[in-house]
Amino acid sequence: xxxxxxxxxxxxxxxxxxxxxxxxxxxxxxxxxxxxxxxxxxxxxxxxxxxxxxxxxxxxxxxxxxxxxxxxxxxxxxxxxxxxxxxxxxxxxxxxxxxxxxxxxxxxxxxxxxxxxxxxxxxxxxxxxxxxxxxxxxxxxxxxxxxxxxxxxxxxxxxxxxxxxxxxxxxxxxxxxxxxxxxxxxxxxxxxxxxxxxxxxxxxxxxxxxxxxxxxxxxxxxxxxxxxxxxxxxxxxxxxxxxxxxxxxxxxxxxxxxxxxxxxxxxxxxxxxxxxxxxxxxxxxxxxxxxxxxxxxxxxxxxxxxx
Amino acid sequence: xxxxxxxxxxxxxxxxxxxxxxxxxxxxxxxxxxxxxxxxxxxxxxxxxxxxxxxxxxxxxxxxxxxxxxxxxxxxxxxxxxxxxxxxxxxxxxxxxxxxxxxxxxxxxxxxxxxxxxxxxxxxxxxxxxxxxxxxxxxxxxxxxxxxxxxxxxxxxxxxxxxxxxxxxxxxxxxxxxxxxxxxxxxxxxxxxxxxxxxxxxxxxxxxxxxxxxxxxxxxxxxxxxxxxxxxxxxxxxxxxxxxxxxxxxxxxxxxxxxxxxxxxxxxxxxxxxxxxxxxxxxxxxxxxxxxxxxxxxxxxxxxxxxxxxxxxxxxxxxxxxxxxxxxxxxxxxxxxxxxxxxxxxxxxxxxxxxxxxxxxxxxxxxxxxxxxxxxxxxxxxxxxxxxxxxxxxxxxxxxxxxxxxxxxxxxxxxxxxxxxxxxxxxxxxxxxxxxxxxxxxxxxxxxxxxxxxxxxxxxxxxxxxxxxxxxxxxxxxxxxxxxxxxxxxxxxxxxxxxxxxxxxxxxxxxxxxxxxxxxxxxxxxxxxxxxxxxxxxxxxxxxxxxxxxxxxxxxxxxxxxxxxxxxxxxx
Numbered sequence: 001x002x003x004x005x006x007x008x009x010x011x012x013x014x015x016x017x018x019x020x021x022x023x024x025x026x027x028x029x030x031x032x033x034x035x036x037x038x039x040x041x042x043x044x045x046x047x048x049x050x051x052x053x054x055x056x057x058x059x060x061x062x063x064x065x066x067x068x069x070x071x072x073x074x075x076x077x078x079x080x081x082x083x084x085x086x087x088x089x090x091x092x093x094x095x096x097x098x099x100x101x102x103x104x105x106x107x108x109x110x111x112x113x114x115x116x117x118x119x120x121x122x123x124x125x126x127x128x129x130x131x132x133x134x135x136x137x138x139x140x141x142x143x144x145x146x147x148x149x150x151x152x153x154x155x156x157x158x159x160x161x162x163x164x165x166x167x168x169x170x171x172x173x174x175x176x177x178x179x180x181x182x183x184x185x186x187x188x189x190x191x192x193x194x195x196x197x198x199x200x201x202x203x204x205x206x207x208x209x210x211x212x213x214x215x216x217x218x219x220x221x222x223x224x225x226x227x228x229x230x231x232x233x234x235x236x237x238x239x240x241x242x243x244x245x246x247x248x249x250x251x252x253x254x255x256x257x258x259x260x261x262x263x264x265x266x267x268x269x270x271x272x273x274x275x276x277x278x279x280x281x282x283x284x285x286x287x288x289x290x291x292x293x294x295x296x297x298x299x300x301x302x303x304x305x306x307x
Numbered sequence: 308x309x310x311x312x313x314x315x316x317x318x319x320x321x322x323x324x325x326x327x328x329x330x331x332x333x334x335x336x337x338x339x340x341x342x343x344x345x346x347x348x349x350x351x352x353x354x355x356x357x358x359x360x361x362x363x364x365x366x367x368x369x370x371x372x373x374x375x376x377x378x379x380x381x382x383x384x385x386x387x388x389x390x391x392x393x394x395x396x397x398x399x400x401x402x403x404x405x406x407x408x409x410x411x412x413x414x415x416x417x418x419x420x421x422x423x424x425x426x427x428x429x430x431x432x433x434x435x436x437x438x439x440x441x442x443x444x445x446x447x448x449x450x451x452x453x454x455x456x457x458x459x460x461x462x463x464x465x466x467x468x469x470x471x472x473x474x475x476x477x478x479x480x481x482x483x484x485x486x487x488x489x490x491x492x493x494x495x496x497x498x499x500x501x502x503x504x505x506x507x508x509x510x511x512x513x514x515x516x517x518x519x520x521x522x523x524x525x526x527x528x529x530x531x532x533x534x535x536x537x538x539x540x541x542x543x544x545x546x547x548x549x550x551x552x553x554x555x556x557x558x559x560x561x562x563x564x565x566x567x568x569x570x571x572x573x574x575x576x577x578x579x580x581x582x583x584x585x586x587x588x589x590x591x592x593x594x595x596x597x598x599x600x601x602x603x604x605x606x607x608x609x610x611x612x613x614x615x616x617x618x619x620x621x622x623x624x625x626x627x628x629x630x631x632x633x634x635x636x637x638x639x640x641x642x643x644x645x646x647x648x649x650x651x652x653x654x655x656x657x658x659x660x661x662x663x664x665x666x667x668x669x670x671x672x673x674x675x676x677x678x679x680x681x682x683x684x685x686x687x688x689x690x691x692x693x694x695x696x697x698x699x700x701x702x703x704x705x706x707x708x709x710x711x712x713x714x715x716x717x718x719x720x721x722x723x724x725x726x727x728x729x730x731x732x733x734x735x736x737x738x739x740x741x742x743x744x745x746x747x748x749x750x751x752x753x754x755x756x757x758x759x760x761x762x763x764x765x766x767x768x769x770x771x772x773x774x775x776x777x778x779x780x781x782x783x784x785x786x787x788x789x790x791x792x793x794x795x796x797x798x799x800x801x802x803x804x805x806x807x808x809x810x811x812x813x814x815x816x817x818x819x820x821x822x823x824x825x826x827x828x829x830x831x832x833x834x835x836x837x838x839x840x841x842x843x844x845x846x847x848x849x850x851x852x853x854x855x856x857x858x859x860x861x862x863x864x865x866x867x868x869x870x871x872x873x874x875x876x877x878x879x
Contacts, residue, residue: 004839005338007832014828038406039810040817047807050411050418054799057422058788061429068433131436132776138768140776141436154773160433161782164789171776269412302846 005301012294019287026280029271036269045268052265058164059258065162066251072129072170073244079127079134080237083198086124087233090117090202091226097209098219104212111210118202122149125178125199135174144174149184149199151175163250168243177229177236187211188218195228202226310873312366313866319353319367320859326370327852334840335849342509344838345376346501375501378837382508385830386515390577392827393516395820397582401469402813405591408461409806417458418802420451421605425788431767432782436619436775441762448627448757455602459752462595469587470550473558476517476579477550483514484532488545491529498528519577535574537562554691557588590812597805598752599658601793603631606755608792609784616766616780623771625764629756631748646728646743659749661689663696664719664726665742666735673698677708677717680732686721693744708732 029035039046093114097107125135125145136144137154146152155176157169175181179199188207194200205222208214327348337343351371355363411418427444434440490507494500507530514520514532520539522530532540539546539562546562548571553559560580562569575581606628613627634646666684670676674683686704687696699721708717714731726745735741748754759765768777793801 001836002839002841002844004835004841005843006839007835009339010828010831010835032412034412037412038403038410038813039412039806040403040406040813041412041810043807043810043814046411046810047803050799050803050806053411053414054418054422057419057426061426065429065433130434136776138770138773138775138777156773156777158776158778159782160778161429161785167782302843302850306846306850 008294008297012290015290016287019283019290022283023280023287026276026283030273030276033271033273034269035271042268048268049265052261052268055261056258056265059254059261062162062254063251065160066247066254068160069162069168069170069247070244072132072134073240073247075127075129076134076172077237077240077244079124080233080240083121083124084230084233084237086117086120087198087226087230090114090205091223091230093117093209094205094219094223094226097205098216098223100216107209107214108212111206114202114206114209118149118199118206121178121198121202125174132170134171135178136171137173140171145178145199149179149203151179151181162247163254166250168247172236172240177232188214190218190221194221194225196232198229198233200225201229310866310869313869314863316367317859317863317866319369320862321856323348323350323368323370324852324856324859328849328856330373331845331848331852335842335845338840338842338845342505342512343840344501344505345840347374347376348372349374373501375504376838377504377508378834381830381834381837382512385827385834386512387519387577388823388827388830389512390515390519392820392823393579394577394582395816395823397579398586399813399816399820401465401582401586402590402809402816404465405462405586405594406809406813408458409594409809411806417451417454418799418806420447420454421798421802422788423447424451425785428781428785428788431765432778432785435767435778435781438762441619441765441767444765445757445759445762448759452628452755452757455598455752455755459595459598459602459750462591462598463750463753466587466591469583470552470558473550473580473583473587476583477548477560480514480517480580481545481547483510483517484540484545484547486510487514487530487532488540488543491540492543495527495529515578517578518575518580534562534571537564537569537571537574558584560584594805594809595752596658597801599748599750601798601801602751602755603658603747604793605798606631606751608787608790612780612784612787613766615769617768617771617774617777618761618764618766619775620761620763621771621774622764623766625766626758627765629754629758631751631754633744633746635744635746646726658747658751659690660722660747661693662699662721662724662745662747663687663689663693663742664728664745665740667740668736673701675701675704675706677706677732678710680708680736682732682735684717684719686719688722 028037036042036045036049093110096102097110102110122145126143127134132140133142133144133153136142137156138158139153140158142153144151144153151174153173155173157173158171159167159169161167177198179197180193184199184203185207188204188211190204191200194204201222204225208218208222211218327350330346330348334345348370349372350368352365353367353369354365356366357363410416424444424447427440427447430440431437431444487507487510490503490510494503494507497503511520511522511530511532518534520532520534522532524530529543530540531538531542537546538544539548546564548560548562550558550560558572559570560572560575562571572584575584610626610628610630614624617623618625664684664686666677666682667674668681668683670683671685673687674685676683684704684706685701686699688699689696703721705720706717707720709715710732714729714734716727716729719726719728724745724747765781767781768774769779769783770777788799789797791797791800796804
């Protein structure tokens with residue numbers, strides 16, 4: 001084959017281009033830190049990258065949901081703990097009132113204390129997180145216990161997402177613990193519901209202590225009612241504890257998942273800088289060789305030796 | 308032979324060597340001229356022309372031919388392959404631009420904006436009464452629609468850029484055609500014009516880079532240039548090509564023949580023109596359709612749920628996004644008290660379509676009766692702005708009537724669209740006929756936009772009595788993110804499939820380009836083997852002819868000396 005000057009130029013240009021292109025590609029990867037800089041670099045990896053990024057974004061959002069849920073549930077937990085100590089005080093009062101050593105007069109004074117306890121319980125029922133009543137339903141800006149002591153909102157549970165197809169309710173409608181939608185009676189009203197609702201039990205205690213005609217049975221009943229609602233309360237506290245547990249577990253799971261997804265994302269996307277630097281060095285060596293050979297060859301030809 | 312004959316031989320040698328040196332010089336001068344073929348002189352002995360029984364030497368040297376070192380086979384291959392190369396090159400260039408639109412390696416693509424949009428809905432479901440969360444949702448919706456709009460607009464702009472470049476290419480091709488014709492005429496008049504032949508072959512190769520023409524040499528040495536059997540240059544005539552937009556919006560390339568306009572669009576199978584045609588009229592519309600389908604589906608799904616919910620101000624039946632379809636009722640709107648699109652999964656196939664729904668009391672082809680009411684319904688579709696209509700067969704239209712409400716209503720479901728028409732059967736029958744149109748936007752992705760302005764109107768609640776904490780609707784809409792309403796997949800999966808398709812296409816075209824580049828380089832080497840100028844070789848020839856020249860000159864000196872000797876003899 002005849003070797004012509006053009007061939008040499010063309011070869012040189014093509015070889016130089018290939019090497020330069022490889023160096024540019026490698027340095028782009030190094031400067032962006034990414035192995036996949038456009039879909040065609042690795043179409044399948046790109047589709048996984050979108051998936052991982054979407055999952056990361058979802059996990060982040062779920063974590064925000066978890067924080068919102070924690071805000072509500074932790075407040076609820078401490079509210080119920082306070083309520084439980086309130087009930088212990090009420091129990092003491094009820095036991096003292098039923099002891100038979102108290103006069104009607106001293107019981108009237110105790111009734112005042114019972115009223116303070118009742119108001120405190122109402123206050124706890126109207127606890128807010130931000131501007132949301134945690135013991136209300138969807139009507140979250142309405143106090144769940146109104147001035148008559150009745151439950152005044154709907155009883156829907158507000159559910160938010162904290163994972164794929166996992167949701168959790170932020171609230172506990174007050175009619176599950178504090179009172180149903182009937183007003184607190186102004187006299188002694190023996191009723192099975194008294195042992196079910198905290199406010200009714202406390203109100204019964206207050207009315208019993210305040211009423212000089214209250215029977216020993218009434219006084220004994222009030223102890224029973226308080227014991228009854230304490231049971232309901234501890235059950236509810238258990239529920240809230242379980243929910244907090246669930247939230248914490250899911251948060252741990254999401255942390256794990258995020259760690260893994262980040263790892264996968266990095267495997268698919270991150271540039272392997274060490275390899276790239278080696279590649280660049282190799283390309284540079286061959287580029288230098290190419291330049292040397294070409295310039296040496298092109299600088300002389302037969303004409304140099306003529307004449 | 309007389310002594311003066313020696314002078315003649317010397318003279319032929321001097322002149323011939325001079326011309327050979329000219330050729331060498333020309334080769335050196337054109338060593339890097341594109342399309343130049345190396346020329347070589349062919350020398351021959353001038354016979355004595357005398358009959359003799361003893362051997363007689365010739366009378367000098369002469370040039371029998373100057374040859375153009377040229378292989379028509381290699382050049383033919385070169386034309387075809389470089390035509391394909393310029394197709395891949397242009398295609399790769401264009402697909403790389405397209406890839407930028409769908410580049411998700413950064414954190415600012417379409418996919419993150421979709422994630423943020425649905426996350427914002429989730430945030431609203433966590434704080435349905437929060438103004439900040441609602442305002443944030445509107446902001447994210449705006450960002451998402453702008454991203455989708457931009458992608459769509461970039462694709463549309465790219466299409467018009469390609470049209471512009473195609474027009475320029477066609478102009479250039481026409482210039483080449485008339486150059487070829489000029490060269491044809493010159494070569495026919497002077498068949499020995501080697502340089503013109505080089506020029507003609509080079510021009511033909513350039514033309515082939517634009518489009519795959521074929522050519523053959525006729526008896527008079529002219530090239531006839533054809534594309535798929537349609538003449539472009541033939542018998543001293545040039546037929547210009549032109550490009551225009553056909554009714555469908557696609558480009559149409561045609562040749563103006565004396566017999567009329569001839570469409571050659573489908574015969575262009577390679578070259579830059581092919582890349583432009585394919586990209587503008589097949590590849591980009593394909594991605595645009597997918598983008599449109601995505602815009603329509605997101606809009607419609609979110610709107611569907613949003614209309615059913617309630618805002619903080621108790622408002623309901625609001626669209627979150629601007630509707631991407633319009634309903635126009637032409638007649639009998641009195642009997643049909645309201646017409647609305649109920650629920651839709653408007654697939655990509657629907658983009659740009661117009662549906663006409665009409666009823667009568669007599670029935671006919673394509674009609675179906677609503678129960679036993681005596682009212683017959685029919686749906687027709689048009690893909691070209693209402694110019695031609697075709698019936699959707701009654702079997703493909705689900706008609707369900709409900710007469711338990713006042714007024715009666717019925718739903719017509721076709722192609723994933725469910726239209727609800729309110730109106731009492733008796734009234735409809737009394738009016739005897741009526742119709743209305745449903746047009747689906749053809750450019751949904753560029754028209755997609757947020758309709759809500761007031762954050763309080765975001766319908767997070769499903770019950771107006773349970774405000775502000777009712778978050779069920781917001782939760783439902785946030786959950787759409789993982790629903791498979793995009794032609795059987797989630798939005799992210801659907802969008803990912805677009806990105807992967809572009810990426811795969813681009814990667815494949817880069818591979819093709821690389822391969823073709825190697826092939827053309829190989830051919831170029833083979834062409835150089837035959838036609839290329841080697842400076843070393845020319846230097847050697849230069850030396851050779853220089854020495855010949857010197858020898859010829861020396862010979863004339865010797866002849867002169869012989870003469871002198873002879874003259875000296877007589878003068879004595």
